[in-house]
Amino acid sequence: MTVPSGLIAEDIESYLDIHQHKSLLRFITCGSVDDGKSTLIGRLLYESHLVFEDHLEALEADSKTGTQGGELDFALLVDGLAAEREQGITIDVAYRFFSTEKRKFIVADTPGHEQYTRNMVTGASTAEAAVILIDARRGVLTQTRRHSFLVSLLGIRRIVVAVNKLDLVGYSREVFEEIEAEYRDFAARIGLTDIVCIPMSALRGDNITEPSPNTPWYHGPTLLGHLETVPVGQHAKDGPFRMPVQWVNRPGHDFRGFSGVVVGGRVRPGDRVRVVPSGQQSTVTRVVTMDDDLDEAVAEQSVTLTLADEIDISRGDVLCAADSPAGSADQFEAHVVWMAEHEMLPGRPYLLKLGTRTVPASLSRPKYRIDVNTLEHTAATTLALNEIGVCNLNLDRPIAFDPYAENRDMGGFVLIDRLTNATVGAGMLHFALRRSQNVHWQAMDVDKAAHVELKGHRPCVVWFTGLSGAGKSSIANLVEKRLHALGVHTTLLDGDNVRHGLNKDLGFTEADRVENIRRVGEVSRLMVNAGLVVLVSFISPFRSERRMARDMVGEGEFCEVFVDTPLDVAERRDVKGLYGKARRGELANFTGIDSPYEVPEDPEIHIDTTATSPEEAAQQVVVRLRELGVIT
Amino acid sequence: MSSEDRGSTMTDTLTHLQRLEAESIHILREAVAESERPVMLYSIGKDSSVMLHLARKAFYPALPPFPLLHVDTTWKFKQMYEFRDKMAAELGIELLVHQNPECLELGINPFSHGSATHTDMWKTQGLKQALDKWRFDLAFGGARRDEEKSRAKERVFSLRSAQHRWDPKQQRPELWRTYNVRRNPGETMRVFPLSNWTELDVWQYIYLEGIPIVSLYFGAPRPVVERDGALIMVDDERFPLFDGEEPQLRSVRFRTLGCYPLSGAVESTADTLTAVIQEMLLTTTSERQGRVIDHDSAGSMEKKKQEGYF
Known part of the structure; x- marks a missing residue:
């Protein structure tokens, strides 16, 4: 029993008191009808006595002809979707409600058919936890991985894996433990660690509300028991204060309040606040509600604040903790989920709505697209309906933001078509791009000049590019030895080595190669800032990415070395045996074979390896660095 | 909620009613901020009473910046009319009443014309007439998702064509609390601030807040x-x-x-x-x-x- 019906009859006021102090958890269920999702939701409604007699009678009648051989078919309580589909009604997310003694629950239920990504993303956006169903007979499937990825993309960290239909595998502990191990292994790779696996049968009611006698080996919580104790709203509350201004409340000359939902942290009278993006500051004087002024408002509350100073604030501004304000920028990198029939058009201006701010925005071509089934990154020129990619966004004015991972309300946005006004996409901000204005950029007291002074030489990126097997690494290695002997502080980034660590998630598609170079460029930049001479040995086949790496550092801090070895020579050497593999078709996207190499047009150093030994080449580089004033 | 009931704001977890209240207030403010001529459909029932109460909270200390609209059928209970007029007068909120003139002329009633015709002509047609007459571009309604299976997937912000039709294919995905309220000329929005409330929530809130009902x-x-x-x-x-x-x-x-x-x-x-x-x-x-x-x-x-x- 999850509702004390005895108490309702005997002492309604005590019952209401209990009900009044319930908290609220919103969660999403992921799985298809085959996994028993509808049965599970129907069971939850039934167990919390939300099924009325008239519904139940219909249910009993239907169950006789249903798939459960005369037992109550709980799925019928929530299905009814077939009829709707016939009527041409879009089924996307259905919200269902039930409650126990401790909590009210809002369940986002997304049908697992067409439009899956769009619907799941929508349902997950407001959920704090996810219940992922796995059919015990089928184990971890592609769809399980897809659901988990989407859930993690939307920032849900608390996962319940419901290993369902355990009755059909004889309540086997081995089956359950195998599935659990496989799932945990996969989940860790996409950053999900807060996982509870529960062996159950939604149909038979095992481990839903009561520990099941059929699984004596299981000592964890029941599904409802767990959902009742999942912490809610902690993430937002622990963060710094944020309140996007929805409405300026000005009934007369003697009152001017700023209304909105607190989406992060807490606020009290006397707190210093900063308005982002304007940067103006003031002090909170009152937290106004119709009931009375509050001593404090916390995340998720709708309030109206008054401030000590007459400063210019309008809808779309964000009131922030003065000592920990949100960022302000007009260019971002973000995950974008496309939700419209018409594909995304890079460069076209859309409207972006983030919090209470709506601004024109355009998107870059996707850096890559993510296959939701395999999680592979692939090159893409656009995003079609239900596709997910990473893009840069360009806004026509700065807005207040926090990374989505830190605050969903401050980093989640929708994209609106300017002609039809339809919602065509949604996205999650990662970070502001470097060239973007960030008013809170941390100034370093120990700057590059200080590093140069201490090290006794200037920093520089020496970028070796050329075909696989051209001799880049050998030359770079010799250069580093010589520089080291000269007392120069160096480091060597080698393509193969970096792919074992920092870039081990990347493949060899065009998009991955671009990302590969972008990351190495960023790392090089950090090391240049630390005053090092950075030797980079990467095939780096595309001109535009070498250009990008060059642009990341200052003028005179980039030295491109073209290690020029003709393809037939490199292939003949084939030190690593890769050309052979590529020719046999065992290696796809191999530079020079089935992926292009774009020759540098104007490198600082051009080494013809057919006419120069590695030692001579290394000497050439050191001499050139002296000419460039990097070393003395 | 009264400050006494709000004792729990000092603790870390808001109650479900506090969160529902905050969500509804957010919806009300968002709709008003992004519309030109909003109106609140007032049916005099308990859900309308709660919605009106939430609207007062959303814009306090100002009054809600929109009128109430009662699409009347002339067949409501007498006590409902009395209650309606008393509430509007007490709160000082403008009340608009529309009765479909065609129905008045034809004397449409549930006894001779059946409930379907009665409802369609007085309420559905009457509502469209009223929205056109006053050129409202956004109307709040008190519907809840838990009322019926088919409402479970209803949007909070529901787009209607210039002809007031609901096109299931044009409904927009709603993520986070970021509602797309933009409309083309002639299109209107129906907005349901109580979407996530259940019948028990409504009753409990009436009880806690002392909201007057018929x-x-x-x-x-x-x-x-x-x-x-x-x-x-x-x-x-x-x-x-x-x-x-x-x-x-x-x-x-x-x-x-x-x-x-x-x-x-x-x-x-x-x-x-x-x-x-x-x-x-x-x-x-x-x-x-x-x-x-x-x-x-x-x-x-x-x-x-x-x-x-x-």
Whole structure:
């Protein structure tokens, strides 16, 4: 029993008191009808006595002809979707409600058919936890991985894996433990660690509300028991204060309040606040509600604040903790989920709505697209309906933001078509791009000049590019030895080595190669800032990415070395045996074979390896660095 | 919620009612901020009462910056009209009343024309006329997702064409609390701030906040006749009694309110709020059973919505 019906009859006021102090958890269920999702939701409604007699009678009648051989078919309580589909009604997310003694629950239920990504993303956006169903007979499937990825993309960290239909595998502990191990292994790779696996049968009611006698080996919580104790709203509350201004409340000359939902942290009278993006500051004087002024408002509350100073604030501004304000920028990198029939058009201006701010925005071509089934990154020129990619966004004015991972309300946005006004996409901000204005950029007291002074030489990126097997690494290695002997502080980034660590998630598609170079460029930049001479040995086949790496550092801090070895020579050497593999078709996207190499047009150093030994080449580089004033 | 009830704001976890309240207030403010001429549909029922209360909170200390609109059928309970006028006067909020002139002329009523025609002409057509007449571009309604299976997937912000039609293909995905309220000229929005409330939530909130509701919700002796198994109150002399039919005085109350000839009463002596809630919790039939409108045809809600019904 999850509702004390005895108490309702005997002492309604005590019952209401209990009900009044319930908290609220919103969660999403992921799985298809085959996994028993509808049965599970129907069971939850039934167990919390939300099924009325008239519904139940219909249910009993239907169950006789249903798939459960005369037992109550709980799925019928929530299905009814077939009829709707016939009527041409879009089924996307259905919200269902039930409650126990401790909590009210809002369940986002997304049908697992067409439009899956769009619907799941929508349902997950407001959920704090996810219940992922796995059919015990089928184990971890592609769809399980897809659901988990989407859930993690939307920032849900608390996962319940419901290993369902355990009755059909004889309540086997081995089956359950195998599935659990496989799932945990996969989940860790996409950053999900807060996982509870529960062996159950939604149909038979095992481990839903009561520990099941059929699984004596299981000592964890029941599904409802767990959902009742999942912490809610902690993430937002622990963060710094944020309140996007929805409405300026000005009934007369003697009152001017700023209304909105607190989406992060807490606020009290006397707190210093900063308005982002304007940067103006003031002090909170009152937290106004119709009931009375509050001593404090916390995340998720709708309030109206008054401030000590007459400063210019309008809808779309964000009131922030003065000592920990949100960022302000007009260019971002973000995950974008496309939700419209018409594909995304890079460069076209859309409207972006983030919090209470709506601004024109355009998107870059996707850096890559993510296959939701395999999680592979692939090159893409656009995003079609239900596709997910990473893009840069360009806004026509700065807005207040926090990374989505830190605050969903401050980093989640929708994209609106300017002609039809339809919602065509949604996205999650990662970070502001470097060239973007960030008013809170941390100034370093120990700057590059200080590093140069201490090290006794200037920093520089020496970028070796050329075909696989051209001799880049050998030359770079010799250069580093010589520089080291000269007392120069160096480091060597080698393509193969970096792919074992920092870039081990990347493949060899065009998009991955671009990302590969972008990351190495960023790392090089950090090391240049630390005053090092950075030797980079990467095939780096595309001109535009070498250009990008060059642009990341200052003028005179980039030295491109073209290690020029003709393809037939490199292939003949084939030190690593890769050309052979590529020719046999065992290696796809191999530079020079089935992926292009774009020759540098104007490198600082051009080494013809057919006419120069590695030692001579290394000497050439050191001499050139002296000419460039990097070393003395 | 009163400051005493808000004791828990000092603790870390808000109650579900505090979160529902905050969400509704956010929806109300967002809709008003992004519309030119908003209006609140006021049906005088308990859900309308809660919605109006939330609107007052959303814009306090100012009054809600929109009028109330009652799409009248002339067939509501007398007590509902009294309550409506009293509330508007007390709160100082402008109240607009629209009665479909065509219906007035034809004398449309549920007895001669049937509940379907009655509802369509007075309410659906009447609502469209009223929205056009005052050029409202956004209307708040008190519908909840838990009322009916097909409402479970209803949007909070529901887009209607210039002809007031609901096109299932044009409904927008709603992520986080980021609502796309933009419309093309002529298009309108229906907005449902109580989407995530359940019947119990509504009652509990009325109880906690002391929100006034029409006394028809409480059990009292009322003159009723039995029609097709439903107890119908004889609220005025327009009620056509059968030969020899005599209204009986029985202690009844209403779970939902509408046109009196279409509202089925339940026998009850529950005359306090807690007693009503107690009965509601112990009851074994769903709320909408008393609404004659839903029984007309299966899936009728979807059809009505496409035609412009709320």
